[in-house]
Amino acid sequence: MNIGKPRKLGRTIEEIEEGDSLSLTESIEDQQLLLYLGLTNDANPLYIQHDYAKQTEYERPIVPSVMLMGLITSAISKHLPGPGSHVVNFSMNFVEPVYHYETLTFMFEVIKVDKMKGVVTISVEAVNQEENRVLDAVVMVQPPMIQSEEPVEE
Structure with a gap:
């Protein structure tokens, strides 16, 4: 990672459609x-101590x-909508615990595009290697926006 280096931005709200999806493992x-x-x-001993757990x-x-929330926000920042996006609301339901060494598959789907508010709503579901649903989330994201280069009137 090169901090400060210009990077290609993700998709703007005009480029995103309901039904756009992404799957990551x-x-x-x-x-x-x-x-x-x-x-x-x-x-927290629940995260690291086998004797306690x-x-x-x-x-x-x-x-x-x-940490699971971080995996979701990272995928949003990297892929959907991508670099330059900003999470403005996050609601998550933990259905089953996730254990060390598990492999999770996250499914992301754009369920709403609100051009008036400038946000997209993304539904997220994750399953473990046994295909058991472990979490679901709804994330509201502001896609990347470039400020207008026009002078501001005073």
């Missing part, structure tokens, strides 16, 4: 978990919810 590995936990200083209903460590 992500594996949850130790490196990602350790980076997240180190960055946030989150020492064994005593809970989950029976083994789970992936932090915010």
